[in-house]
Amino acid sequence: MRTHGNYAHHAAALLTGLGLPAGSTPDEVRARLKILTVSDAVSAITASGGLFVPVRQADPSKDDELRRHPIVDVERIGDSAPRPLPHANASHPLDGVRVLDLTRVIAGPVATRTLAFAGADVLRIDPPQRPEFAWQHLDTGHGKRTALLDIAAEAAQFKRLLDAADVIVLGYRPDGMSRLGLSPRQLSERHPHLVTAQLTAWPGRHSPRGFDSLVQAESGIAWLESPDGGETPGALPAQGLDHSAGYLLAAGIADALRRRGSEGGAWSVRTSLRRIAAELLGMPRPSRHGEIGDPPSDPATQTFEVGGQTITTVVPAVSWPGSPSHFAPPRVWGCDPPSW
DSSP, X not given: OEEEOOSHHHHHHHHHHTTOOTTOOHHHHHHHHHTSOHHHHXXXXXXXXXXXXOOOOOOHHHHHHHTTSOSSEEEEEEOOOOOOOTTOOSSOTTTTOEEEEEOOTTHHHHHHHHHHHTTOEEEEEEOTTSOOOHHHHHHHOTTOEEEEOOTTTTHHHHHHHHHTOSEEEEOXXXXXXXXXXXXXXHHHHHOTTOXXXXXXXXXXXXXXOOOHHHHHHHHTHHHHTOTTSSSSOOOOSSOHHHHHHHHHHHHHHHHHHHHHHHHOOEEEEEEEHHHHHHHHHTSOOOSSOOOXXXXXXXXXXXXXXXXXXXXXXXXXXXXXXXXXXXXXXXOOTTOBOSOO
């Protein structure tokens, strides 16, 4: 079984689902799980809003079925006049494009970081009641502005942002977005010029909560990465599903903007971590693990001063003729006003 409690509200939901009090220790969680079946534990924890999946073996037939669908699904879902890119140029092809970023953790922020690198004006919006880890934002916040806004309580202000946006990127659960009137179809009806990008853990319009590590566990990657030949599940040495999904989603958004410029319309762009996992599982791999080498002695990094701290991050993983070679600096989380 694989749990996830990095955020305080997810840890609290995990304990609630297990019937344990706040502040319970890992040993107490372990003892409780030992007397539950996997099925009962999954039902109880997910019902409380927690994150918990069984660690499964890879299922080639399931992966084959997933690979029958596009790795990034780009679909026209509304009608409007063509809108050419405002100030496209070789170094910053998305200059002048406004992107609302409603994502967290890694995959969604990597997508919007890539759009900002290509010149887009990215405004990340976070709920004030759910603080983000400072280090996590600084690792994916390059080139973005970052603001706090309760989009349900301050709906009028959020509508003004949407009216002027070209793209909105959604990383929260689809059901939650639908309740707020923010599904791709709902958005396209009110904003027929908008490109709506949606990233989920699992495919479908009712994907439960999930993270890279959980999808690795559920898809069979964890067993393939076993450090001891299959006795103990493992994990990829990096969040490969998150980063792959982020770059692919950014590419899908760029394609939708190009098509909107020539054809018009509102567009939906979708992918999921599980779809990315199926793609990786379908690729050739060695029959046995090789040794993981030492990191390079001079990795490609850049350093920033942000909020009185020295921050070192990697340089961009993408480039094109005339592109910049480095990211613009990240900003302190939540430091900007929620406005264009």
